[in-house]
Amino acid sequence: MVAVEQYLKPELASQIKRLDLRAQMIVKGFLQGIHASPYQGFSVEFSEHRRYSHGDDPKDIDWLAYAKTDRYYIKKFEAETNITGYLVLDTSQSMAYTYRQQLTKLEYCICLAAALTYLMLMQQDPIGLVTFDRKIRASLFPRSRRSQFAAILSQLTKLKPGGETELQGPMRQLLAMLRHRSLIMLMSDLLSDVDPTLDAIRMLKHAGHDVIVFHVLDEAEVSFPFSGLVQLNDPESRQSVNVNADDIGYEYRENIRNYRESLKRGCSQARIDYVALDTSMPYDKALTEYLLSRRHRF
Numbered sequence: 001m002v003a004v005e006q007y008l009k010p011e012l013a014s015q016i017k018r019l020d021l022r023a024q025m026i027v028k029g030f031l032q033g034i035h036a037s038p039y040q041g042f043s044v045e046f047s048e049h050r051r052y053s054h055g056d057d058p059k060d061i062d063w064l065a066y067a068k069t070d071r072y073y074i075k076k077f078e079a080e081t082n083i084t085g086y087l088v089l090d091t092s093q094s095m096a097y098t099y100r101q102q103l104t105k106l107e108y109c110i111c112l113a114a115a116l117t118y119l120m121l122m123q124q125d126p127i128g129l130v131t132f133d134r135k136i137r138a139s140l141f142p143r144s145r146r147s148q149f150a151a152i153l154s155q156l157t158k159l160k161p162g163g164e165t166e167l168q169g170p171m172r173q174l175l176a177m178l179r180h181r182s183l184i185m186l187m188s189d190l191l192s193d194v195d196p197t198l199d200a201i202r203m204l205k206h207a208g209h210d211v212i213v214f215h216v217l218d219e220a221e222v223s224f225p226f227s228g229l230v231q232l233n234d235p236e237s238r239q240s241v242n243v244n245a246d247d248i249g250y251e252y253r254e255n256i257r258n259y260r261e262s263l264k265r266g267c268s269q270a271r272i273d274y275v276a277l278d279t280s281m282p283y284d285k286a287l288t289e290y291l292l293s294r295r296h297r298f
Contacts, residue, residue: 051071051072083125083181083182083183083210084125084126084127084128084142084180084181084182084183085116085120085125085126085127085128085142085182085183085184085185086127086128086129086130086142086174086178086182086183086184086185087113087116087117087127087128087129087130087152087185087187088130088131088132088174088184088185088186088187089106089109089110089113089129089130089131089132089159089187089188090106090109090131090132090133090165090186090187090188090189090190091106091131091132091133091137091159091160091161091162091163092133092134092161092162092163092164092165093133093161093162093163093164093235094161094165094189094191094234094235095109095161095188095189096161096235097218097221097235098218098220098279099218099219099220099221099225100219100220100225101218101219101220101279101280103279104161104218104279105189105216105217105218105279106159106161108216108277108279109187109188109214109216110156110157110159111283112187112214112216112283112286113129113152113156113185113187114152114153114156115283115287116185116287117148117149117152117153118149119287121144121146121148121149124144125144126142126143126144126148127142127143127144127148127152128140128141128142128143129152129155129156130170130174130177131155131159132170132173132174133162133163133164133165133166133170134163134164134165134166134169134170135166135169135170135173136170136173136174136177137163138155139177140152140155142182164237165188165189165190165191165192166192167188167190167192167196167197167200167201168196168199168200168203171200171201171203171204172203174204175203175204175207178207178209181208181209181210182209182210183209183210183211183212184204184209184210184211184212185212185214186201186211186212186213186214187214187216188213188214188215188216189215189216189217189218189221190213190215190263194259194262194263194266197263198263198266198267198270201213201267201270201272202266202270202272205270205271205272211272211273212272212273212274212275213263213267213272213273213274213275214275214277214286215260215263215274215275215276215277216277216278216279217256217276217277217278217279218278218279219278219279219280221256221278222253222256222278223253224245224249224252224253224256226245226249227245227246227249228244228245228246229242229243229244229245230242230243230245231243260276263276264276
């Protein structure tokens with residue numbers, strides 16, 4: 001798609017080239033996985049077909065379909081305008097966690113963000129990047145030009161986890177930055193209380209923006225695969241507690257399940273897309289979940 005070496009310092013090029021190729025492989029694998037069936041992506045958008053009937057505008061006839069079938073078909077839901085997207089990444093210290101997966105939560109989000117960038121730019125939609133912990137740490141203005149892929153990858157490869165999670169402050173800052181209706185793709189472990197978390201996300205929706213939440217947890221944070229005496233550490237508060245995993249395992253898993261269900265329910269009530277992921281899931285599954293959730297909304 002783009003020769004990243006043209007835009008980057010040599011010492012960053014090889015690292016970013018790997019992310020470049022990984023993003024393209026994720027997207028191509030996803031597209032192959034859904035075959036040629038109609039799907040909806042970011043802009044209300046990919047076409048379905050119906051038979052031409054009296055009163056339809058002849059300009060909407062799909063002449064390629066006519067050439068193949070000798071019948072007149074009308075394209076439905078063809079994209080008329082581009083939508084501006086923002087990847088909003090949580091870079092707080094808790095995102096550095098991994099137990100036995102190859103990638104930390106932040107690294108998983110970086111790869112997912114690269115794939116979503118590639119997919120957005122394939123559709124010629126402007127895409128930008130915002131990173132935050134207790135406040136916004138960096139931002140990249142949305143653009144649809146081909147060089148934006150390399151610019152975003154450059155930022156993604158420099159990300160380092162640090163600081164504490166706080167959603168409301170950064171989301172208020174983000175709202176102040178936005179000038180037009182946008183698609184906000186929030187990626188975070190959302191390790192905070194349910195009500196303030198939902199309030200922060202709803203602010204974006206109430207301001208007229210389209211929002212999807214990628215709730216990314218480590219596989220061990222979901223399954224709690226521990227046994228015996230273990231020490232649990234909070235990476236942000238530095239507090240730790242010794243527990244018997246056999247005694248609390250069931251209760252922990254129930255609490256996580258209830259927490260995710262509460263977030264899903266709260267997002268659904270606000271017409272916000274919610275995609276629950278863990279770091280054991282392949283990225284093409286994340287993309288499929290995203291696009292299926294978008295399809296149900298239109």
